[in-house]
Amino acid sequence: MNDDESFSHLNEEAGSSEEADRLRPVIQTLWAWKAPVPTALETARLAEVLRQAMQARRRNSLFNRIRLGWAVICSQLHVVQAEIWAASFIVFSLGTLVTFGYSLSNATNVTVPFVLIAPIAAAAGIAFLYGPSVDPALEIELALPVSPRQVLVARLALVFGFDLVLGLLGSAALSVLRVDVSFWPLVSAWLSPMAFLASLAFLLITLTLDSGVSILVCLGLWTLENLSRLFPTIHLLFSVPDLTAVAARPWMWLLAVLLSAAALWLGGGEEHWVRKLA
């Protein structure tokens, strides 16, 4: 900064040129107070310290995110009701056994028992994501380093992931045990309705906070859907779209994403949690 610039500052701040003239010697003397100038070596040393800190931070950041995500999932493993795991396992096992002994002479992939059971079993598991015995006190929930929304995502991923693994194992077993069953066509027949029904159950439990309502709506919809498909001669009061049709699968996925997003948006809010536990 040269003297002219500084004195123009001084004229502005002093209010009058007379006052600026009186302050000028003071400011000039202040300038004589020289600050130490770091050497190039000192600057390089500081830059090195910061470079190391930056690299350590980057490593820690990625590691911590993975560790935190894993810790949240593990914590929810203990929180989700134990009956859900057992019930899902029994239902999927029974579905596999029944399908194994089922005559497929007149059936297609979408009418085998396994395809009927898998979506509703997953939806029932998701319907029990919430509950007084599942959720801790609000204060504890909000004091966690992760948001309620992250907890929900972890819980949803855990339950849906468990059902998905059971479904894949059942499908793999059937495709090995029965020559008339192919793995991928069977999986694609149940996967999109399962995603749709599970996300519908998720939204309903978030909105109503009542597992019974969530299960009843999903079961009703799935029953109507299957009745209209398995018994086309039965005349229902209204037409139900075929959720297992190949053409409907992209729409099932889109709906699943939208319903889950809506549920997460609604369920992640603090206000929702206050209302839920009030």
Place this chain on the structure above:
Amino acid sequence: MALFSDEQLALGIQRGNTDDLTMLVERHHASLLGFLYRLTGGDRALAEDLVQETFLRLLGKIDSYRYPRPLKPWLYAIAVNLARDHYKQAEYRRTDSLPAQFEISMDRTPETELVAGDERQQVVAALKDLPALQREVIILRFLQDLSLNEISQTLRVPVGTVKSRLSLGLQRLKERVRAKK
């Protein structure tokens, strides 16, 4: 004109570019050290610690930086806050009942001994005696050459407040220099 602005370097640091970090340090090390040295009343060791802590703090918060927010006021804001925190903690640790003023060591460091002449020492001592808020704006304006807008962003106060602190600070500085003579 610099090849990259401070703000562009900040974006590079966000992406993990260590060269941009080095460039930013080289650009601001001397001025930050000078600022903190004067703010701490001539304590070079403390100023060096605070400079390092300032850059570390910036690094820790770099993900929250939003381009094109000016970086320089942010850097100085961190430095000012660190200096304030240091003196607050120092005051908290004190067991005696000395007045709540900056306790500075300008009379004991080799650098301050280099300040030649009685008059200069009187001005520096008068600056030291000013309230911290006024001392900060005077140093930022007249010794660090920050604009009123930059000081306003650094201290997160309106420009009018910066002007009034400057005016009051200069007035007091003049009076104290006169009183010490």
